[in-house]
Amino acid sequence: MLLEDNKSLYSRLENIFEEVVKNNNTKIAISHNGRYLSYAELNSRANQVAYHLQNIGIKSNERVAICSERSIELIIVILGILKAGATYVPIDPELPTDRKKYLISDTESKVVIGMNLEEWASNNTINISLDDNFIPFNKYPTKNLNSINSFNEETVCIMYTSGSTGIPKGVMLTHKGIVNVLNAKQKEHRLSDDKTLHKAPFSFDASIWEIFLTLLTGSELVLADPHGQKDIPYLIDLIIKKKITTIHFIPAMLNLFLDEENVKECKSLRRVLCGGEKLPANLIDKFNKKFDIPLFNRYGPTETSICVSWWKCDRESSEVIPIGQPIQNMKFYLLNEKLESVLEGEIGELYIAGVGLAKGYVNQEQLTKEKFIINPFNDKDFPYIYKTGDLVREIQNGTYEFVGRNDNQVKLRGFRIEISEIENTINKFEGILNSVVLINSNSIEKHNIIACILGQENPRLKEYLQKKLPSFMVPTKFIWLNEWPLNSNGKIDKNLLAEKYLEFRIENEKQKDVTSxxxxxxxxxxxxxxxxxxxxxxxxxxxxxxxxxxxxxxxxxxxxxxxxxxxxxxxxxxxxxxxxxxxxxxxxxxxxx
Structure with missing residues (x-):
């Protein structure tokens, strides 16, 4: 069974992987810093993890949390969890302890696998230490387990995104939805003897396609060092050394990548994918001056299984950068506030339907009902539609353009952030009456969070927020105010706040010779x-x-x-x-x- 075959649409990820192993036993599946595992070795070790999980009582569709830096062992464990019929819950080891504990509690994870668990994990879970020697799993069989008697509608993983109420949302992604997008991607990219650079944090949805599109096509998954995704010179050296063919960037990082003098030495690249934020037209022009390979503009909320459309960017300059057309088994609806279709060329809110829709949010039934609504057009093939909050218009030949948001959500360095979650967390701190959070975006590289606060100034606020929020959501500047500027309607004048506090102050200075x-x-x-x-x-x-x-x-x-x-x-x-x-x-x- 090949990933691009339509038969794969009815299969689970681990079943397709086992079929791939049969034809690629000795081929390198994964590598990192001189360590390699063949497809046969990766499969055997993943089987050991699965047997161990089943032996300690993990049943089909139960949740297993993983908290680890990027490593070969991490990929083995992810595959092992799926082979056991369970769902993996990725937890970034850099998250605050309170946030880690919340994710484990919210998902009711019975097992936690990871590093340094003794520093924070609860005694109420079975905690398994992950190390290079793989000691907890070595005694178990290496042969494939019996096929899991479960359907591909079951959950692969739970990806958490920012929540407007101050509580993060756990998105439940299914085998069916992820296989559908991987099937579509493979029909477009035709990976076979490729090498994909895996650099996305595994708690970020882009990691799913990096891992599984590669391993389900018999290609090699090359792991970047932990934190390596932040180091452009390191990434360029790795691309050249390992002859990487496929890589993904958010636009801000792609811009920095293209600024490097030796970027043209990355001659092994066959395609570059870009997503997570709106792709500027001038960045495409900049890319085309450096490379003669395809650049794909990728679009898709986590709730629609990572990616629901993409656009192969033109070589010629264009002011409008489409997000493409919906992939197979998915459908777009552009609707107004009355859930009526807008005319071609008009801006509407994008609603998405199809097999890629998530099962909803963990333990948030009301929010699930608000976001995944019954299809008002009575389409039997697409009974539910997902309300994205994205403003989009159809431009030509069934292609679409992303215009912006209709709510308080932003994308910051590829991370989806609800401004109101930051504000709600700030407002819970002692002595604070209210807050307004602003995003400073002077250029594609510069995105800062600024908190304007009404209340008694307290230097401990930042420390408090660092314990409650992921680092990318902690404001970089705090403006303490005695009163709000108000508009003519008596509401907080956010435009005036932005005008006053989002100024770019530093002028270019002449470079000097440096010797002392x-x-x-x-x-x-x-x-x-x-x-x-x-x-x-x-x-x-x-x-x-x-x-x-x-x-x-x-x-x-x-x-x-x-x-x-x-x-x-x-x-x-x-x-x-x-x-x-x-x-x-x-x-x-x-x-x-």
Whole structure:
């Protein structure tokens, strides 16, 4: 059974994988830093995980949480959970402890597999330590298990996204929905002897296609180092060394990728996929100047199984960048507020139907009913439609253009964020009356969260938020106010807030020759101010306390490389985040080159 065969649409992911193994036993399935597993070895180890899970009582469709950095063992465990008939729940190890515990509780996961579990996991779950020796699983058989007596409508994984009420939403994705999109992707891309770079965090839905499109086509899955997805020079070196053919970027990272001088050396690439945010037209032009390969603009909410449409970008310049047409077994509806169809060319809210729809949200029945509604057009093939909140218009030949959002949701560095979740979390802190969260987006690379707060100023707020929210949702700036600016209707004037506090303050400064420690410090300080949009930085300041994050760290490293002509590992900034300490490290590397 091949993935592009229509028969696969009625199968589960692990069943298709086992069929692929039969014809690719000795072929490399997965690799990382010199370690390799063949398809036969990967299958055998995944079987051991499945036997162990069944032995400790895991039954079909029960949930197993995984909390681990990207590794070969992580992929083995994911496959093993599916072979046991269970559902995997990915948990980012960098999440705050409270958030990790909530995800385990919300999904009622009976087993937690991962690293450093003794530091935070509850005694109410069966906790299995994941290490390179694979000790917990080695004693179990390596042969395939008996086929699971379950249907492909059952859940593969639960992906959590931001929730408007302050509670994250667990989206239940099915085998049927994921196989459908992988089937469509394979018909488009025709992977066979390819090498896909797996760099998306496994709690991010793009990881699903990176892993399974590769392993279900007999190709090689090449793993980037943990945090490697943040380091553009490292990724370019890896693409060249491993001869990567397929890679995915969010637009902001693609822009930084194209800025690198040696990006044209990535000659093995056959296709680049881009998604997670709106793709700017000028970025396509920039890509086409560097590469003569297809660039695909990918679209799809998590609730529709990762990806529901894509567009192969034109080589010629265009102001309108389509998101393409819905894939097989999926359908688009553009509706107005009365759930009536809009005319071609008019903007409407996009509703999506088809086999790719998720089963809904974990333990949020009311929200599921609000978002997955009965199809008002009585289409028997598509009984439910998903309300995306995206504003879209049909442009020509059945293709569609993404226009924007009709609610308080934004995409930030590829992550879907409900502004109201941040505001609700802030408002729960002692002494705060109300808050308004703004997104600063000066360019494709710069996206900062700014919190305007009515209440008594408290420096402990950021520490509180870091314990409650993922790092990408913690505001980088806090503006404390005594009163709100109001518009003529007596409501908070958000436009005036944005005008006042979303200013870009730093002007370009001339580069200077750098020879002394003082000049190194001054140069690094100037680069930090430019990237972080600040007018002054103390030498004791912490990059992350100033609002830095992985994407801005990549910009810092790139600017240093251009100005000082030295290559600094991005890990250096994460390990030495104080300005003076980081400058000392740069000086040492400069002197040793």
């Amino acid at each position: 420690p003082e000049e190194i410090l001054n140069t690094i300080s100037r680069i930090w101010m430019k990237v972080l949009d600040l007018q002054h930085i103390d030498k004791e300041a912490d990059f992350f306390e100033l609002g830095g994050h992985s994407l801005l760290a990549t910009q810092i490293i790139s600017r240093i490389k251009k100005e000082l002509e030295i290559k600094i590992p991005i890990a250096t900034l994460f390990e030495c985040s104080i300005l003076e300490e980081f400058s000392d490290e740069v000086l040492t590397l400069t002197n040793n080159r």
